[in-house]
Amino acid sequence: MRHRLSPFLATMLVLGFAFLYGPIASVVIYSFNASRLVTVWAGFSTRWYGELLENDQIKGAALTSFEIAFLAATGALILGTLAGYVLARYRRFPGRTLFGALVSGPLVMPEVITGLSLLLLFVALEQAIGWPQGRGIVTIVIAHVTMGLVYVAVVVEARLSAFDRSLEEAALDLGARPWKVFAVITLPLIAPALIAGWLLAFTLSLDDLVISSFTTGPSATTLPMVIFSSVRLGVSPQINALATILLVVVAVAVVIAGRILARTRSSPMP
Amino acid sequence: MSGVLRAARPRGDRWARALVVGLPYAWLLLFFLAPAIIVLKISLAEQTLGVPPYTSLFAAGRLQATADNYLFLVSDSLYASAYLNALRFAAGATCCCLLIGYPLAYGIVRAPLRWRNALLLLVILPFWTSFLIRVYAWIGLLKGNGFINNLLLGAGLIDQPLTLLNNEFAVYVGLVYSYLPYMVLPLYAALEKLDPTLLEAASDLGCRPMQAFWRITLPLSLPGIIAGSLLVFIPMCGEFIIPELLGGSDTLMIGKVLWDEFFTNRDWPVAAAVALVMLVALVLPMGLLRRYLVREAT
Amino acid sequence: MPPLLAIDRVVKRFADGDGAAVDGVSLDLAAGEFFALLGPSGCGKTTLLRLLAGFEEPDDGRVLIAGEDMAGVPPYARPVNMMFQSYALFPHMTVFDNIAFGLRQNRRPRAEIATRVRAMLDLVQLGHLARRKPDQLSGGEKQRVALARALVQEPKLLLLDEPLTALDRKLREETRFELVRIQQRVGITFLMVTHDQEEAMSMATRIGVMEKGRIVQIGPPDEVYEHPRDRFVAGFLGAINFFAARVVAASDGVVALESAEAAGRQFSVADKRAWTPGTEVALALRPERIVLGAAPDPRWDNALSGTVKGVAYRGEASDVEIELASGKLVRATIANIERRHHASFARGEAVALGWTRESGIVLEP
Numbered sequence: 014m015r016h017r018l019s020p021f022l023a024t025m026l027v028l029g030f031a032f033l034y035g036p037i038a039s040v041v042i043y044s045f046n047a048s049r050l051v052t053v054w055a056g057f058s059t060r061w062y063g064e065l066l067e068n069d070q071i072k073g074a075a076l077t078s079f080e081i082a083f084l085a086a087t088g089a090l091i092l093g094t095l096a097g098y099v100l101a102r103y104r105r106f107p108g109r110t111l112f113g114a115l116v117s118g119p120l121v122m123p124e125v126i127t128g129l130s131l132l133l134l135f136v137a138l139e140q141a142i143g144w145p146q147g148r149g150i151v152t153i154v155i156a157h158v159t160m161g162l163v164y165v166a167v168v169v170e171a172r173l174s175a176f177d178r179s180l181e182e183a184a185l186d187l188g189a190r191p192w193k194v195f196a197v198i199t200l201p202l203i204a205p206a207l208i209a210g211w212l213l214a215f216t217l218s219l220d221d222l223v224i225s226s227f228t229t230g231p232s233a234t235t236l237p238m239v240i241f242s243s244v245r246l247g248v249s250p251q252i253n254a255l256a257t258i259l260l261v262v263v264a265v266a267v268v269i270a271g272r273i274l275a276r277t278r279s280s281p282m283p
Numbered sequence: 284m285s286g287v288l289r290a291a292r293p294r295g296d297r298w299a300r301a302l303v304v305g306l307p308y309a310w311l312l313l314f315f316l317a318p319a320i321i322v323l324k325i326s327l328a329e330q331t332l333g334v335p336p337y338t339s340l341f342a343a344g345r346l347q348a349t350a351d352n353y354l355f356l357v358s359d360s361l362y363a364s365a366y367l368n369a370l371r372f373a374a375g376a377t378c379c380c381l382l383i384g385y386p387l388a389y390g391i392v393r394a395p396l397r398w399r400n401a402l403l404l405l406v407i408l409p410f411w412t413s414f415l416i417r418v419y420a421w422i423g424l425l426k427g428n429g430f431i432n433n434l435l436l437g438a439g440l441i442d443q444p445l446t447l448l449n450n451e452f453a454v455y456v457g458l459v460y461s462y463l464p465y466m467v468l469p470l471y472a473a474l475e476k477l478d479p480t481l482l483e484a485a486s487d488l489g490c491r492p493m494q495a496f497w498r499i500t501l502p503l504s505l506p507g508i509i510a511g512s513l514l515v516f517i518p519m520c521g522e523f524i525i526p527e528l529l530g531g532s533d534t535l536m537i538g539k540v541l542w543d544e545f546f547t548n549r550d551w552p553v554a555a556a557v558a559l560v561m562l563v564a565l566v567l568p569m570g571l572l573r574r575y576l577v578r579e580a581t
Numbered sequence: 582m583p584p585l586l587a588i589d590r591v592v593k594r595f596a597d598g599d600g601a602a603v604d605g606v607s608l609d610l611a612a613g614e615f616f617a618l619l620g621p622s623g624c625g626k627t628t629l630l631r632l633l634a635g636f637e638e639p640d641d642g643r644v645l646i647a648g649e650d651m652a653g654v655p656p657y658a659r660p661v662n663m664m665f666q667s668y669a670l671f672p673h674m675t676v677f678d679n680i681a682f683g684l685r686q687n688r689r690p691r692a693e694i695a696t697r698v699r700a701m702l703d704l705v706q707l708g709h710l711a712r713r714k715p716d717q718l719s720g721g722e723k724q725r726v727a728l729a730r731a732l733v734q735e736p737k738l739l740l741l742d743e744p745l746t747a748l749d750r751k752l753r754e755e756t757r758f759e760l761v762r763i764q765q766r767v768g769i770t771f772l773m774v775t776h777d778q779e780e781a782m783s784m785a786t787r788i789g790v791m792e793k794g795r796i797v798q799i800g801p802p803d804e805v806y807e808h809p810r811d812r813f814v815a816g817f818l819g820a821i822n823f824f825a826a827r828v829v830a831a832s833d834g835v836v837a838l839e840s841a842e843a844a845g846r847q848f849s850v851a852d853k854r855a856w857t858p859g860t861e862v863a864l865a866l867r868p869e870r871i872v873l874g875a876a877p878d879p880r881w882d883n884a885l886s887g888t889v890k891g892v893a894y895r896g897e898a899s900d901v902e903i904e905l906a907s908g909k910l911v912r913a914t915i916a917n918i919e920r921r922h923h924a925s926f927a928r929g930e931a932v933a934l935g936w937t938r939e940s941g942i943v944l945e946p
Contacts, residue, residue, distance in 0.1 A: 025386035036420035096307035115311040123521020125541045126558045130318030159314045183669035185656040187683030220413045244419045256416040263411045
């Protein structure tokens with residue numbers, strides 16, 4: 014009874030995955046369509062990829078997005094790990110309830126509100142203390158760090174809650190100081206969770222449209238913004254090509270991550 | 284051991300602890316709580332021409348606050364209907380996500396072990412690809428001369444192309460499609476924890492599979508259902524991209540209203556008012572409901 | 582010469598303030614002892630262990646190790662090491678690195694670390710597994726690594742948290758001897774916490790029985806077993822029969838009791854205390870002290886008759902359950918010295934029970 018797939022469930026699985034991947038498949042297929050029109054299949058062509066690689070606007074935006082995502086993910090990892098640690102280990106201190114609420118806040122907040130509120134903060138700060146001077150990459154990074162850190166915190170908290178504390182106690186007992194215990198025992202063993210958190214924050218930043226649009230300035234255009242403005246006008250084959258490239262990159266990354274995870278899982282972790 | 288004991292805390296470690304707590308706390312206070320307060324402040328201001336395009340709270344020593352923006356929201360039925368639309372779409376889409384996502388999650392749990400990791404990866408993959416692109420993909424499919432219409436016309440099932448885009452249908456499809464992975468993962472987590480021997484015991488006691496599902500599997504997976512539903516419902520309410528790209532004039536949702544007030548009308552105070560109303564009338568109650576339900580179900 | 586470990590009226594309360602996990606425990610350990618703290622789950626023995634290791638601080642009282650007060654001293658600064666119940670081996674380090682961990686934290690020179698770890702590996706006979714990771718070891722091997730890791734720094738006191746519980750039965754019995762052997766070889770004071778009275782009695786030089794946060798009796802195993810101070814200790818340290826009885830007379834070191842459960846028959850017990858006639862007491866009697874026969878033997882100090890209700894054959898011994906005329910059930914344990922001895926007691930048969938004056942123990946009811 015445990016691993017038997019009834020015909021109903023098997024059908025649902027197939028339909029479900031067809032639903033999930035149908036649209037994605039269509040984007041990939043039409044990125045190779047020689048014709049500009051989605052309606053007509055005019056033969057296989059990679060011309061859109063060629064045009065894409067010539068498109069300076071998209072290339073610039075992609076670079077900006079990756080730069081922002083890298084910085085944001087790293088910042089989110091550091092702050093998120095601290096926050097997750099606090100949530101998992103420090104059960105009682107003044108203001109803990111507020112802390113818990115603050116960390117789960119951005120998770121449920123609609124992006125339009127987060128984006129708007131951060132922009133208003135930046136404007137108010139600029140009025141009050143002169144920083145940040147105008148908005149751009151820095152403000153987007155700050156916004157993305159705030160968003161990313163809560164996801165990292167959730168992942169880290171879950172991992173630490175399931176962590177075998179007797180390992181840390183044993184290390185203490187044998188003579189290691191608390192920070193040493195964290196660095197030499199805890200950190201290496203929760204590393205997969207940290208990597209997953211970083212990747213999560215990276216992807217969220219790379220993909221973000223709404224918050225970036227609110228918190229950006231004239232100098233910073235991200236990839237989602239470019240995609241959004243061209244997509245508003247309708248289907249664009251170059252966008253299809255871009256989408257396919259992104260898809261392949263992510264797919265490869267996820268498969269690699271999955272393999273690594275499977276290998277670490279074979280040796281039981283505490 | 285029945286009681287919980289307080290841990291030993293040597294003096295030197297207290298500073299480190301304060302730092303560990305303080306850093307994220309300070310960041311969140313500055314970049315999450317403070318902005319919320321500023322939203323409140325600006326929602327009480329007036330739109331002006333200038334930089335920044337709103338009046339300040341204190342001018343010449345006097346408090347300059349107006350509730351005009353809120354009155355405006357209440358008076359114009361556009362906002363109320365946008366808000367209700369958002370709730371309507373989110374509720375409907377959440378139910379659809381549940382109806383599609385539950386069998387999907389259950390199918391993965393029941394699948395042979397060697398397929399399970401691959402299947403999970405396949406569910407997670409769309410989650411990692413661009414949200415924007417996944418929504419965009421539906422434009423090509425739902426257009427008048429898009430893939431679906433061409434298919435149906437070519438197969439002779441219809442004479443005229445169906446209007447599948449820029450209407451409510453497209454918004455529902457977009458919402459369900461985009462948020463499906465967020466529903467499947469908590470459901471999978473809850474169903475995976477289910478002890479298969481419970482179902483075996485039920486069968487041994489004379490319970491048919493369908494009955495066993497309704498009486499055992501479904502109730503025990505309730506925490507997952509609640510978690511998934513709330514994870515999906517709240518962001519759906521404030522969704523902007525989907526109504527913008529796939530919707531039409533009759534699918535106004537509150538998220539799009541906020542965006543338009545800000546970017547198109549350049550009316551920051553009204554946008555701020557909309558945001559605050561959303562916060563108070565949506566996010567807060569939902570957040571509390573989520574807490575309450577999760578506590579009750581576990 | 583102060584005791585190696587002095588626990589002085591230590592109290593540790595629960596966080597909700599409702600009672601104490603450790604309620605005023607005092608205990609002295611001499612160097613080289615193998616002490617077992619025995620008690621049911623929830624009695625506070627693990628809490629006491631953690632107080633000694635430094636993972637908790639006492640609310641009242643003091644802990645002194647080699648004369649030094651351990652108040653405020655964190656675990657990494659105490660001359661104490663602990664062997665954890667789950668072993669707590671670091672999964673991302675080899676056996677060698679696990680054992681060397683503490684030495685490395687204390688910045689011992691590399692050559693010294695190598696020598697000491699090797700010596701420890703030889704002591705626990707795991708030299709051939711030095712390069713393995715914990716997930717490649719069996720339960721017994723993991724346990725030995727945990728022991729080696731805790732011993733290598735030569736602590737003044739080694740704490741063992743249920744060291745044998747995770748092992749299967751056969752392994753447990755072998756390991757008991759080995760642990761005692763190792764302790765005697767290295768000469769380190771061991772304090773072991775367990776709920777298994779067989780383990781405690783077979784390994785320790787002294788036992789402390791704990792109940793609800795207090796130590797109710799301390800002594801060498803045979804003393805605690807043969808002369809329990811109250812019903813709890815008597816019942817916890819092995820199977821025992823209790824008779825509700827009343828003192829009839831007490832003189833010359835012999836107490837006469839009568840019990841309704843024994844159909845008014847009198848018992849005589851060797852007990853030097855001056856019991857007042859008429860006092861309600863409990864007579865405790867170990868099953869193995871009961872002799873069975875087809876008919877009462879006149880040489881027996883105490884005799885009863887009953888019917889055999891059941892026999893549980895355990896290989897080396899058999900437990901015979903006997904119902905007395907009063908309906909009371911008594912358990913007797915017979916060593917199977919000769920073949921088919923147990924067969925002489927079949928269900929439904931009448932049987933006589935007897936025991937000596939020295940076998941019974943008089944306790945508060």
